[in-house]
Amino acid sequence: MINFKINPICTDLDNKIKYKIDHKTKPLGSLGKLEKIAFQVARIQKTLQPKLSKPHIVVVGSDHNICEEGVSPCPQEITWQQMINFSQGGGGIGLLAKQYNIELSIVDAGVDYDFNESTSIINAKVKKGSGNFLKGSAMTRKECIQAIENGAKIVADIHKKGCNVVAFGEMGIGNTSPASILLSLYADIPLKECVGAGSGLNTDGIKHKFKVLNTAIENNLSSNDAIDILSQFGGLEIATITGGMLKAAELNMLIINDGFIITSALLAAHAINNNVIDYVIHSHESKEGGHSLMINFLKGNPILDLDLRLGEGTGAALAYPIIEGAIAMINDMTSFEEADITDTTEHGESVL
Template sequence: MNSLNNLNIQPIENGELRKLLQHNIDQKTKPVGSLGFLEELALQIGLIQETTKPELKSPVMLTVASDHGITEEGVSPVPTRITWQQVSNFINGGGGIGLFCKQYGFDLYVVDAGVDHDFEAHPRLIDKKVRKATRNFLKEPAMTIDECDEAIRNGRDIMALFAEKGSNVVGFGEMGIGNSSPATALLSVFTGLPVEECTGPGCGLDQKGVQHKASVLRQAFEKHGVSDKPEQNLATYGGLEIATMAGAMLEAAQRRMLIVVDGFITTSAFLAAYEICPAVRDYAVFSHCSKEYGHVKMLDHMNGRAVLNLDLRLGEGTGSALAYPIIQGSVAMLNDMTSFGEAKVYNVVDETGNIVSK
């Protein structure tokens, strides 16, 4: 795919900087390891930014929206017009994502990747519409390979623009009625898990509805099969918002930005990016573990650990925003927490009997 020709994501290094960061963390006035996952986050962010004094600059939230032809098969109980109505709500500061971005300091933009609606121009709306909704992938691939490539390129272009403006943190979220079906399909395709083990209620299906959704997805797999090329699977079963997010995530990693991933659908985009280039994993923080059934399976596949577990299943990027203060706390701990030397606390030993401060 042309959109991936110049992709070059470097894994975060494991040499002297890692040792120095770990030493600095261990020298803080606390028992070694006592701040748990917070210490791992601080180490990761320092390695991403290649410094012992990382900074979080100009965090941006991208909520990417699209409609889905698979809704023709009754896989969602919610009418598709909700997609464009919620986009209008978000760009005017409404919804959960509008509230939490304001609360936690994110600059919110909504990307129209394929909403079945014509919007008026708005400073918070980024028009990257490839087409009005994907096709019904029970009958034909959701996107052509060229459309998928365009969506990936759009995501990369958007991310490049924000990076060049100085942002080094990006949160991702989504909006799109029916998009738990492509996310479920991608989970099954990329992990090899049976589709029945991946399918959940999405926007509120009952058990009969969940069984119907799984049946629709199974029929689609029987029709199209599974490719050994992740980009082809993304085109066949994905969504325009999912492909756009995947492209933006890849570009963010290439530019050594911190990627904050939301819930089930957003993580399916990250899963696609991971299948395209596994090194992207080093740059991600998974904000929470969704209540949607398949999310934990995605995280397990990528050896991902969630910051929060609050039974969230709203999407939009809300989990990314809610986890951000904890990410900020990890950086503050690394940069500002007193060390044993600064506090003049000496001859401290760890649990193994080794002196950590002299």
């Protein structure tokens, strides 16, 4: 039985945090989202001196046998090839993690490939590829729970090493298909609005993809239970990330959300325990059409809008320095009192 003890954030420090931010030497509310970020992190950590410790991005990979139905234009071997590339510091996420001094872990949750044990890839493989959910379940409920527990353990291990801020990335050819279905079912949005081009489908390809996914739902949806939906139509990497998010929230860690696939895992986590959202900052709004629907459903306020649709956790990595800036503001920016400047807070409006 999945049971994560995630408390809603409720602290008697709220007014003190707000006062500290509002009384920095600036017009009230003039640092906009930075002020909101600082406020949220301080509330999560229940302190007037929040800090970011050993930031970590966990990139989780899996294959998807729904690709048998022609829902992706890319060959599946790219999944394992990119996983090796990431493990060697390559790809967009390898570059950005190095640029911003973020620790990177690469996790195999269900790649249809046997990685050499000498690689740094963490073995959390439940099976070789999520099942073709047009013909049956992507996972059994037991397999789904195992993936969730694997993700939770990975995050717990990272936390033990001093990490208090985590983001997730993904690699899995075909994984916009399960993400589209999860969006439709968890947010109760018509599937047609949730299906996009993924890694490069043309108009006809998108129509075919919708037809496949719609048929899968019509034929195989048997329960509205959150874990049953994830088992039936999700992916092994998505389930693993779901568990990682739930454990991160349970441990009072900050979660930096990424793009379309990662937000489908967040939708699953939210359906299992809606308190998880209190611990989340949305890094960006992806160019993949359904992502804006996800963000709106979760009442998110993304930091960036850069037309990204790469995945891998790249949006979270790009947003991290801005979050660092917000924490520097609340901790190190001078106050009116410290600078001996006339307090102007009564002449503006707080964003908090």
